[in-house]
Amino acid sequence: MNKQTLLAEIRATHEALAVAVGTLGDDAWAEPLPDMNGWTRKDALAHVGWWSDHSVRVVTALRAGGVPYEQDPTSTSTPRTDRSSRSSAIETWAR
Secondary structure (H helix, E strand, C coil): CCHHHHHHHHHHHHHHHHHHHCCCCCHHHHEECCCCCCCCCHHHHHHHHHHHHHHHHHHHHCCCCCCCCCHHHCCCCCCCCCCHHHHHHHHHHCC
């Protein structure tokens, strides 16, 4: 896979996710997802947003010859474990 194909695939995936999210009513955010151990739609989207942001930070830092994080970010919290960051992660991702 070349760079342009990868970028097109990423854009298509994000576009499809944005369309799906746009169809959800406000009440649907709090509904638990099947087979997800109590995760809600809001939890899942915050998780995807966090990992998307994390990936960008890692690639950017490595390309610059730096270290992405001083410590492993998964050892502290993600939007799933840090409930205060969920709304922020969703709002950031949805822009």
